[in-house]
Amino acid sequence: MTQDASKDKPGRRDFLRTAGKALVAGAMGGGALLAESAAQSEKSAADKAGASFPTDDYDWTEHRWAYGIDATRCIGCLRCVEACKSENGVQPDAHHFRTWVERYVYLEGEEKARVDSHNDPQNIAASGSESEYRFDNRYKDAEVTKAFFVPKMCNQCQHPSCVQVCPVGATFRTEDGVVLIDQTYCIGCEYCVQACPYGARYFNEETRTSDKCTWCYHRITKGLLPACVEVCPVEARIFGDLNDPSSTINEFIHENRVHVLKPETGNAPTCFYVGLDKEVS
Amino acid sequence: MPAHIVRLVLLLAAFMILAVAARNYMLDPSYYQFGNYRGDAVIELAAGDPQFRGPAYCRACHAERHTEWTAGAHRSVKCEVCHGPAREHPAAGPLPKPDDTVKLCTLCHEAMPGRPAAQPQIVIAEHPVPHDGALQCLTCHNPHAPKIGGQGEPAADQSAATPVTAETAATAQISARLVVLTTPCAPCHGADGRNASMSAALAGNQRAALVRKLQDYRSGTLQHPVMNAVTKSLSDEDIADLAEHYASLPGGPTQ
Numbered sequence: 001m002t003q004d005a006s007k008d009k010p011g012r013r014d015f016l017r018t019a020g021k022a023l024v025a026g027a028m029g030g031g032a033l034l035a036e037s038a039a040q041s042e043k044s045a046a047d048k049a050g051a052s053f054p055t056d057d058y059d060w061t062e063h064r065w066a067y068g069i070d071a072t073r074c075i076g077c078l079r080c081v082e083a084c085k086s087e088n089g090v091q092p093d094a095h096h097f098r099t100w101v102e103r104y105v106y107l108e109g110e111e112k113a114r115v116d117s118h119n120d121p122q123n124i125a126a127s128g129s130e131s132e133y134r135f136d137n138r139y140k141d142a143e144v145t146k147a148f149f150v151p152k153m154c155n156q157c158q159h160p161s162c163v164q165v166c167p168v169g170a171t172f173r174t175e176d177g178v179v180l181i182d183q184t185y186c187i188g189c190e191y192c193v194q195a196c197p198y199g200a201r202y203f204n205e206e207t208r209t210s211d212k213c214t215w216c217y218h219r220i221t222k223g224l225l226p227a228c229v230e231v232c233p234v235e236a237r238i239f240g241d242l243n244d245p246s247s248t249i250n251e252f253i254h255e256n257r258v259h260v261l262k263p264e265t266g267n268a269p270t271c272f273y274v275g276l277d278k279e280v281s
Numbered sequence: 282m283p284a285h286i287v288r289l290v291l292l293l294a295a296f297m298i299l300a301v302a303a304r305n306y307m308l309d310p311s312y313y314q315f316g317n318y319r320g321d322a323v324i325e326l327a328a329g330d331p332q333f334r335g336p337a338y339c340r341a342c343h344a345e346r347h348t349e350w351t352a353g354a355h356r357s358v359k360c361e362v363c364h365g366p367a368r369e370h371p372a373a374g375p376l377p378k379p380d381d382t383v384k385l386c387t388l389c390h391e392a393m394p395g396r397p398a399a400q401p402q403i404v405i406a407e408h409p410v411p412h413d414g415a416l417q418c419l420t421c422h423n424p425h426a427p428k429i430g431g432q433g434e435p436a437a438d439q440s441a442a443t444p445v446t447a448e449t450a451a452t453a454q455i456s457a458r459l460v461v462l463t464t465p466c467a468p469c470h471g472a473d474g475r476n477a478s479m480s481a482a483l484a485g486n487q488r489a490a491l492v493r494k495l496q497d498y499r500s501g502t503l504q505h506p507v508m509n510a511v512t513k514s515l516s517d518e519d520i521a522d523l524a525e526h527y528a529s530l531p532g533g534p535t536q
Contacts, residue, residue: 054323075396077389079362087332103395139394142406147395172318182322218329227366230333233358233389234400277492 004270020260041183058221063176067213068238068252069151071275076101076149078118078133080228080237087216087227092131094119096202098213099153103135104279108143150280151236153228154179154200154213155261162192162201171210175240177270180218183209187204197265215239322354335359341368346425353426354401358389363424382418409465409511416510421469429468459526462519465511474527485532491524 008206012084014154084099085092104113116123118133126136139147160179160222170185171192181192186209193201193210204211216226216277220239224230229239240249253256258272310415312321338375340347350356363385364376379385392402405412410421421429463472466483470476474484483491497503499512499520515523 017433054327058327060323072395075389075400076393079388081332083361083366105394134388135393135395137391137393140392141395143291144394149395169312169317169319172316172322174323175315180323180326182319184325185319214326214374217326219326219331219333220320222331224331224335227333230335231359231362234397235357 004193010032018036021022055221058223060174060221062178062243063220064242065156065177065220065270066240066242066249066253067153067156067215067229067271068240068249068258069273070236070238070252071148071150071273071280072099072102073234073236074149074151075234075236076135077233078135079231079233080151081118081133083227083231084213086220088214090211091204091206094124094130096204096211098200098202098211100150101135102150102152102276102280104146104148104150105139105142105144106146107139110203113146113277114252115279146277148275150273150276150278151228152198152200152261153271154196155198155267155271156213156215158268158270159266161195161197161265161267165191167191170274174217178215178220179212180214180217181210181212183207186210197262197267198269284422318390324334334367335361342371346523349423350425353423354428356426383412383426385489386422386424409468410507411510418504420506462515462523463526466523469507475533482532483527484530486528488524488528492520492529495520495523516536 053058078101080099081097081101084090085097088098090096090098100117100119102115102117104115106113116135118124118127118135122136122138123134124130127134156173156177156179158173158177160171160173163173163179167189168185168187169184170187171179172182173179188203188208188210190203190210193203196212201210201212204207216224216228219226225239226237229237238248238252240247240252242250246249251274252274256274258274259276260269260272261276262269300530309319309321311320311322312318314442314500315323336347336350336359343360350360356369363379367376370376387405390402392404396402410416412418418424466474469480475482494503495512495515498505499515501509503509514522
């Protein structure tokens with residue numbers, strides 16, 4: 001037994017030694033290949049770093065976009081919702097939308113607000129069509145103690161939980177501060193739709209991918225305003241560059257006491273609000 | 282080296298080469314360019330065509346409308362809010378002129394709890410000129426400069442825009458009943474009945490002539506979309522009082 005055992009030991013050692021060497025050699029070979037490919041992608045990044053990205057006349061390192069919403073100005077006309085859909089080709093029904101407006105109404109003797117949005121059945125009935133948006137006037141004869149409108153959309157967080165959960169790297173935050181979705185890489189698992197604390201994402205059944213507000217990335221990279229800001233008739237929506245000291249968004253943030261929605265999530269939104277209320281989140 | 286070890290090493294090596302080759306083949310070259318995502322996706326998303334072009338684009342052809350609009354109360358409401366996105370207009374054809382302005386205008390101007398007090402709002406049922414289907418908002422209001430008598434309006438007469446309040450009523454020494462009766466008249470004819478720039482001056486006319494006119498509008502003998510609508514509910518007594526009131530006011534151009 002003892003002899004057998006002693007005879008066995010060198011055999012095992014040999015095996016382990018050889019196997020270890022083989023593993024190290026293999027890992028080094030693979031590592032070298034990996035290092036090579038990493039070097040290649042770094043090189044292509046360096047090539048592009050000198051030029052403007054993502055377009056020839058727009059350099060994303062020079063901008064830091066932010067959005068302001070003055071809820072005290074909003075009249076609930078829903079032109080933003082309609083414009084967003086035209087601009088971004090969102091399905092023209094009441095249930096797919098990148099931005100929306102919530103109406104909060106406190107009635108006499110009630111502690112909780114009644115909240116509705118354009119997709120409420122009564123509002124769809126008032127507009128007469130799922131592709132037209134308006135608030136009905138259901139509270140005109142009610143005893144209203146307080147009422148207001150709050151525009152909502154993607155908050156383009158600095159620590160976005162949607163990006164955190166994406167299993168395929170299909171959603172990301174750009175250098176200029178916008179969270180985007182790569183529609184070709186998205187596998188439609190909807191983890192991000194679940195992860196967003198603001199309910200800003202929706203599932204697009206036509207493309208089988210997640211979808212959401214991009215702050216009209218194709219517009220802001222051309223020097224235009226997002227469509228919702230462009231059409232807002234009462235300047236309740238403000239957009240601009242934090243890197244530009246004289247921008248309207250800097251003025252908005254400096255001159256008002258601004259809030260973000262659900263700060264406790266740690267998502268650090270870059271949508272800043274004026275005129276929120278205890279129940280708005 | 283024993284043969285089975287060599288086989289194992291070869292197998293491991295083959296697996297690793299396959300794995301690295303598969304990764305290189307399947308991974309987009311722009312992945313990891315800026316982070317854990319495809320760099321080209323940013324280029325693709327930035328490439329879309331804007332649909333809304335902004336008022337400066339419209340001004341290129343509609344300079345006169347643009348000037349009228351910038352001077353009026355609707356200057357914060359851009360062209361494409363009511364006309365829709367310009368897209369490839371004019372090459373792609375004309376943009377719509379909203380046909381149902383009652384539906385369009387009330388999106389912003391229907392009195393509704395929640396709208397800020399600064400927003401001009403009307404209770405449709407109480408609007409001086411009743412909406413009966415045939416009458417649209419733009420029968421009286423120029424959509425590009427909607428304030429009647431306001432800046433940018435054909436009738437650049439501020440007095441016409443002054444609503445009849447208790448104060449103005451007191452100076453004109455008219456009764457509370459007449460305040461109600463003259464409310465629909467003032468936007469076009471002026472609080473003093475002397476505005477003739479966008480309608481007929483009322484002040485200083487003969488009483489009998491005013492009575493006849495009002496009766497003819499009420500009966501439909503005289504056709505005018507606004508006048509027919511506002512006179513429809515007047516009684517003979519209302520007409521007599523209105524005629525008496527405007528006949529008693531001093532005529533002449535608005536001061």
